[in-house]
Amino acid sequence: MKSFEIQSANTGDENILCDIFLSHINAHKEYISHGEIQMGVGEGEFIDGVFVTRPAPDARDYWMKYIHGNITEHDRAAVYKAVIGEEIAGFCVAEIMEDGAEPFGMVCDVLVRESFRTGGIGTALLDTAISWLRSKGIKDIYLESGQNNHSAHEYFIRRGFRKVSEIYKLA
Numbered sequence: 001m002k003s004f005e006i007q008s009a010n011t012g013d014e015n016i017l018c019d020i021f022l023s024h025i026n027a028h029k030e031y032i033s034h035g036e037i038q039m040g041v042g043e044g045e046f047i048d049g050v051f052v053t054r055p056a057p058d059a060r061d062y063w064m065k066y067i068h069g070n071i072t073e074h075d076r077a078a079v080y081k082a083v084i085g086e087e088i089a090g091f092c093v094a095e096i097m098e099d100g101a102e103p104f105g106m107v108c109d110v111l112v113r114e115s116f117r118t119g120g121i122g123t124a125l126l127d128t129a130i131s132w133l134r135s136k137g138i139k140d141i142y143l144e145s146g147q148n149n150h151s152a153h154e155y156f157i158r159r160g161f162r163k164v165s166e167i168y169k170l171a
Contacts, residue, residue, distance in 0.1 A: 002084050004121055006128050009079040009091060014067050017081070017091050021063055022055065024111055029053050030148040034167045035108065039066055046171045053146065070095065070108075078132045082112065082121045089116035094129035096136060105133035105141040126159060 009017060025031050025042065032053035036042035040062035044053040056062070070077035070093050082090045090112030096103050107129050112122045133141055143161060145152050153163075 004082045004084045004089060004116075004119070004124070006080050006082055006124050009071055009081045011068065011071055013079075013081055013088065013091075014064060014071065016088050017067055017079070018060060018063050020088065020091065020113060021067075021109070021111060022059060024113075025055050025059070028149075029055075030146045030150075031111075031152075033144045033146040033149075034169065035144050036146075039063075041066070044169070051147070051169070067093070078129065080125055080128050080132075082116070082125055084116065089113055090121050090125055092125035092129045094133055096133065096138060102140070103136075103138060105130075105136075105138040107133075107141065107143040110143075122155070123159070 032042035041059045043056045077095045092110045093108040095106045
């Protein structure tokens with residue numbers, strides 16, 4: 001694999017980041033978690049007792065609003081991209097949340113295009129997000145993942161994350 005560089009994303013990257021995200025959730029609906037559903041990017045319904053997710057019809061509009069806010073709010077969020085040559089191979093989003101006793105960090109997305117996986121890009125993005133959160137004085141860092149996104153769960157566990165709760169939705 002060619003070498004890559006991790007850079008801060010900017011507003012000129014928003015459309016390609018959105019394309020990467022939407023392409024991924026269309027191909028891998030298991031990526032969609034309650035966070036995507038709550039923000040309007042995904043939807044879900046119980047079919048024969050199984051919660052089935054899919055991208056929402058207005059996913060692009062909601063996600064563009066989300067990514068723009070995170071790129072431009074430098075005090076509370078950071079968006080990083082992995083670049084190979086002129087191509088964005090992946091990205092991550094980290095946010096500082098202040099709805100608890102102490103501010104805490106959320107790694108909201110770590111997404112690498114499939115053709116660029118297994119080259120260390122995801123780990124570099126995750127490490128960059130964690131470093132940014134730590135540089136802001138954040139001690140507790142969380143992430144969420146779709147319930148059937150098992151390969152991601154295994155990856156996060158290898159990186160030191162541990163399951164602390166489960167999310168339930170009223171049917």
